[in-house]
Amino acid sequence: MCDAVNDGDVIALNGLLKKVHRDGGYDFRGYKKGIVERRLQRRMHAVGAKIYPEYMRFLDDHPEEYHKLVEDLTIKVSSFFREPYAFQQITRLVLPELVSYKRKQGDRQLKIWSTACARGEEPYSMAILLSEFLGDEVRDFDISIYATDISWYSLGQARVGVYPPEELESLPAAVRRCYFTRRPGGCGVTDDIKKMLHFSRFDLSSPGQTPFTKLDAILCCNILIYLQKPLQEKILGMLYDALAAQGYMILGRAETLTGNLYGKMECLDSLARIYRKK
Ligand SMILES: C[S@@+](CC[C@H](N)C(=O)[O-])C[C@H]1O[C@@H](n2cnc3c(N)ncnc32)[C@H](O)[C@@H]1O
Known part of the structure; x- marks a missing residue:
């Protein structure tokens, strides 16, 4: 364990995070400190730096390290239909109302944003859900699922959309058959599903508009x-807009x-945390 990386070393940690923001363009200052510290230790260990100033010097000499740091600081755990209950409630509470509203309006556009899409499991799940819900009518809709993440690496994998078979084991056989095909290296999402998705990089902690x-x-x-x-509030405010x-x-x-939005959103499901803008 590096001796300078301890709870008391807040000033040095803040100095490092400022540098990562200023020189690397990644802003981790609003992340929970404990998580950042633990993951930083791993990264510092990997490059043989014992204290923050040493790691800062390493960053100066190896600017490519900023990107590796981001990959290590972010947690990418995800899976298809990760929260089955939430997807079930989207089918029950969101899609019927949304689709019928669109039909009434004569509006055939559906725009959905998966804001931290990891390797694509969440936005592909959403596309499959829509396809299942709409059936043949899916062709009548112009569906755009924007899928963004801070990690270039995850986005690259998401774009390819090929997953090891064991990652699909929890899916019903019919879903696997309908929406995945055998590809080199695993099971690939079908083109019909892929064409609904638009991947791009977006850092939720960067200032400015969506x-x-x-x-x-x-x-x-x-x-x-x-x-x-404070960062949670800022992001949720931006998403609300x-x-x-x-x-x-x-x-x-x-x-x-966060508190600032409670009055502005109606809660449709308090467990899956599904809200509708008032
Ligand atoms: C635990 S995964 C969640 C994936 C998916 N949303 C889910 O629920 O399964 C968190 C994702 O957030 C991404 N992430 C972390 N910080 C981010 C930021 N500032 N902007 C955008 N994505 C970020 C990570 O790269 C990672 O892919």
């Missing part, structure tokens, strides 16, 4: 838990809505 507007639904699952409250009137926010059971 790249998308008037969204019908936003998924923001298993990311806010790693962040401190990106929603269309009556748009849906799906947070999943690990996340909570």
Whole structure:
């Protein structure tokens, strides 16, 4: 264990995070300190740095280390239909109302954003869900699922959309048959599903506006838990602004809505944390 990496070394840690922001362009200052510290230790150990100033010098000499650091600081755990209950409730509470509203409006566009998409499991699950729900009518809709993440590496894998068979074991056989095909290296998502997705890099902790507007639904699952409250509030505020009137926010059971939004969103399911903009 490095002796300088301990709870008391807040000033040095803040100095390092400032540098990572200024020189590397990644802002981890609003992340929970304990998680950042633990993961930083691993990275420092990997490059043989014992104290923060040593690691800062290493960063100066090896700028490519910034990208490796991001990959180590972020937690990528995900799976298809990770929270079955949440997806079930999206089918029950969100899709019927949303689709019938769209039909009435004569609006055939559906715009959904998966804000921390990891290797694509969440947005592909959403695309499969929509396909199952709409059946043949899926062709009548212009569906865009925007899938973003901070990690270039995860996005690269998400774009390829090929997964080891064991990662699909929990899916019903019919879903595997219908939406995946054998590919070198595993099972690949079919082109019909892939064409609904648009991958791009977006850092939720970067300041400014969202790249998308008037969204019908936003998924923001298993990311806010790693962040401190002020950053959570900032992100949720930004996502709220990106929603269309009556748009849906799906947070999943690990996340909570921050106080500033309680009056502005109606809770449709308190366990799956599904909300609708008032
Ligand atoms: C635990 S995974 C969650 C994946 C998926 N949403 C789910 O619930 O299964 C967290 C993801 O958040 C991404 N992430 C971390 N910080 C981020 C940021 N500032 N902006 C965008 N994505 C971020 C990580 O790269 C990782 O892919």
